[in-house]
Amino acid sequence: VMQHVCLILTPKSAACEALKENQITQDTIICLWADHGWHLNEHGHWVKSTLYEDATRTLLIIYAPRVGERICTTSLVGLLDLYPTLCGLAGLPQPRHLHGNSLLTLMHDPLARVHDAAIIKAQPWIPDEQPTGGGKTDKQAPINSHMGWALRTEQYGYIEWRHTVLHGNTRIFDSTPIGIELYDYQSDPHENQNLANEVSYAGMIRQHQA
Numbered sequence: 001v002m003q004h005v006c007l008i009l010t011p012k013s014a015a016c017e018a019l020k021e022n023q024i025t026q027d028t029i030i031c032l033w034a035d036h037g038w039h040l041n042e043h044g045h046w047v048k049s050t051l052y053e054d055a056t057r058t059l060l061i062i063y064a065p066r067v068g069e070r071i072c073t074t075s076l077v078g079l080l081d082l083y084p085t086l087c088g089l090a091g092l093p094q095p096r097h098l099h100g101n102s103l104l105t106l107m108h109d110p111l112a113r114v115h116d117a118a119i120i121k122a123q124p125w126i127p128d129e130q131p132t133g134g135g136k137t138d139k140q141a142p143i144n145s146h147m148g149w150a151l152r153t154e155q156y157g158y159i160e161w162r163h164t165v166l167h168g169n170t171r172i173f174d175s176t177p178i179g180i181e182l183y184d185y186q187s188d189p190h191e192n193q194n195l196a197n198e199v200s201y202a203g204m205i206r207q208h209q210a
Contacts, residue, residue: 034058051121051149056152062089068107073111076154121148147164151208159179159180162176162177180196182195
């Protein structure tokens with residue numbers, strides 16, 4: 001069992017130097033991540049609350065002794081996978097309530113798959129003012145407005161928007177989407193061409209809605 005488990009959000013170089021000085025590098029797990037991405041005027045947005053990849057994709061770097069070095073993967077993972085992964089690396093039992101999957105398999109085989117899809121939801125922000133640097137800042141949309149969900153598979157990104165009404169502390173969603181988006185990341189990695197209205201992709205949309 002590891003003696004030390006550290007979740008470090010300080011600069012990597014300073015953290016690693018401290019570990020070396022204290023001679024605990026081989027007994028320490030380092031995990032570096034962010035909770036979301038950030039728009040820098042992509043699609044006209046300047047914050048985070050969209051369902052485009054610029055806002056939903058984030059970095060994830062894990063260092064664990066005796067696991068391997070410089071293993072990179074493009075497999076779909078989520079931040080819910082961190083808890084079970086750290087449990088596995090530290091030799092601790094996983095609580096039953098966890099929803100994520102351990103990434104230990106990926107740390108040994110970058111071609112492995114731990115998820116068929118990733119699901120993201122967001123309360124949208126709407127374009128508001130013009131900041132000094134150009135583009136648009138965003139302000140949060142009214143809570144009684146709409147909510148979006150994204151289903152990210154290996155090749156496609158499916159996004160669906162629905163009206164929502166707040167009853168007490170419960171949100172009620174309409175059964176019919178008010179907007180649908182579909183992007184093919186092989187031909188359109190920057191999500192510039194919405195394929196949702198293309199007849200040839202009707203089957204792919206039904207597959208992602210199922």
